[in-house]
Amino acid sequence: MFYQLYELNHAMMAPWRAAADAMRLAYANPLNPISHTYMGRAAAAGLEVFERTTRRYGKPEFGLPETLIDDSPVAVQERIVWREPFCNLIHFERALPKNRSADPKVLIVAPMSGHYATLLRGTVEALLPQSDVYITDWIDARTVPLTEGTFDLDDYIDYVINMLHFLGPDTHVVAVCQPAVPVLAAVALMESNDDPLSPSSMTLMGGPIDTRINPTAVNKLAKEKPLSWFRDNVVMPVPFPQVGFLRPVYPGFLQLSGFMSMNLDRHVTATKDFFEHLVKNDGDAAEKHRDFYDEYMAVMDLTAEFYLQTVDVVFMQHALPKGEMMHRGQKVDTTAIRKVALLTVEGENDDISGVGQTMAAQTICTNIPENMRLHYMQPDVGHYGVFNGSRFRREIAPRITAFHREHARSARPVRRVIKGGKSA
Incomplete structure (x- = not known):
């Protein structure tokens, strides 16, 4: 049931993520005068942080041509x-x-x-x-x-x-x-x-x-x-309509929660720094943050x-x-x-x-x-x-x-x- 609730929550957030991304593009558009102000940059930064913390990250590519x-x-x-x-x-x-x-x-x-x-x-x-x-x-x-x-x-x-x-x-x-x-x-x-x-x-x-x-x-x-504690608390069936429907798994989102809780203060600080880099137009530092978390947040079920x-x-x-x-x-x-x-x-x-x-x-x-x-x-x-x-x-x-x-x-x-x- 917990896995199904997670999926339902993710689906319910989809319209809000889409709206946040659209508003971010509007605030960050250089043709918009507000984008050149502190308020505009802060709004765009906050919307991007919201979108990134609520999305599901897909499987990255190796990208080694x-x-x-x-x-x-x-x-x-x-x-x-x-x-x-x-x-x-x-x-x-x-x-x-x-x-x-x-x-x-x-x-x-x-x-x-x-x-x-x-x-x-x-x-x-x-x-x-x-x-x-x-x-x-x-x-x-x-x-x-x-x-x-x-x-x-x-x-x-x-x-x-x-x-x-x-x-x-x-x-x-x-x-x-x-x-x-x-x-x-x-x-x-x-x-x-x-x-x-x-x-x-x-x-x-x-x-x-x-x-x-x-x-x-x-x-x-x-x-x-x-071992029974792990079987009872972290193993869940894959919800419908996934291809692996009913397969018992250790879900990726639970694993990610465990990874992050081990160094939660570090991740909170990194997110705060990311927001500040966006406001300051520090593109290189912001891009490094995106690259790392695009990989780190992409998880799979076992x-x-x-x-x-x-x-x-x-x-x-x-x-x-x-x-x-x-x-x-x-x-x-x-x-x-x-x-x-x-x-x-x-x-x-x-x-x-x-x-x-x-x-x-x-x-x-x-x-x-x-x-x-x-x-x-x-x-x-x-x-x-x-x-x-x-x-x-x-x-x-x-x-x-x-x-x-x-x-x-x-x-x-x-x-x-x-x-x-x-x-x-």
């Missing part, structure tokens, strides 16, 4: 190369010169935690000049009909394995935040099964591998409530089964670091990982995945050789700065691309077995 390779612009085209009901795989196809050697093939697994994959636009942009980039584009659960079945954490792991099979040998997988656990589980299962298409390396960034370490507010909430299983397995049971995680009857054994290089990245001020939670992967993957593992902690960045922003571009992205080149399977020395069981 080109990249720089060897200081020259190269066209980039987005292509969906693999499809399943709950995910598309997007390839950022670069128009490379024919004589250029192949770059590392990189699968970026975007978080399925409320925001769209476009939240990693900066990640993709930073890796494109030196990498052949693919990214998971998770589908909003409210747009998937019930006839397509369910989607849980086990399905997520299957999707990752299937995508690695599709991309073929010598692929590097990068997991940002939430997918660190399913990606590590997928790699462990592939190694346990001696899968020849296991990735050359995996990079885990700001992920909740072991949330017992430096627990954050998000981790503590999951421990304070029983399937209830995926959300509840993740809360249970990752945040309540801590099954992966305890060696107790199961996938379709098979134990997820991280000690089976031997051929996949491991890079873990954390942010010093991360308030979502505490310092040490991602590094825990280094501890539980005991059989990866020392020369195939690396941990990096970026000073002075929070969760968002682990995968976006100037420090990511300057400090983290170059380390990732260097790690990929160093640990490409094609670049590893071949161990030749000789008599006596020794190798050379």
Whole structure:
């Protein structure tokens, strides 16, 4: 019922949003003398703030038509190369010169935690000049009909394995935040099964591998409530007339409320500053605010089964670091990982995945050789700065691309077995 009330409220506000937008255009029109006065600018600013705080934000675009390779612009085209009901795989196809050697093939697994994959636009942009980039584009659960079945954490792991099979040998997988656990589980299962298409390396960034370490507010909430509380209070059926009508989901608007409540004072201040920038005609600052919140406010629904299983397995049971995680009857054994290089990245001020939670992967993957593992902690960045922003571009992205080149399977020395069981 709560989801239906939310939808009804949104529909009721539609005429007011339209009227506010029309009045804003009138007050901001340079042909209107009032637009050149403080009162006119303040009225236009207030109307824009109202319209933006009451709208539903649609899925943003990546908007990466080109990249720089060897200081020259190269066209980039987005292509969906693999499809399943709950995910598309997007390839950022670069128009490379024919004589250029192949770059590392990189699968970026975007978080399925409320925001769209476009939240990693900066990640993709930073890796494109030196990498052949693919990214998971998770589908909003409210747009998937019930006839397509369910989607849980086990399905997520299957999707990752299937995508690695599709991309073929010598692929590097990068997991940002939430997918660190399913990606590590997928790699462990592939190694346990001696899968020849296991990735050359995996990079885990700001992920909740072991949330017992430096627990954050998000981790503590999951421990304070029983699983039944989450099932009863945050899971709701998709309302009519959405395509996914009656599918049980964790709604995006509830997730957004949780995100914002964690730093409510910051968002209130940002909105106040936005109003003042508009009144002062500070277009650059106002546009930065629009760009950030167009992305931040665009959220998607998660399937209830995926959300509840993740809360249970990752945040309540801590099954992966305890060696107790199961996938379709098979134990997820991280000690089976031997051929996949491991890079873990954390942010010093991360308030979502505490310092040490991602590094825990280094501890539980005991059989990866020392020369195939690396941990990096970026000073002075929070969760968002682990995968976006100037420090990511300057400090983290170059380390990732260097790690990929160093640990490409094609670049590893071949161990030749000789008599006596020794190798050379």
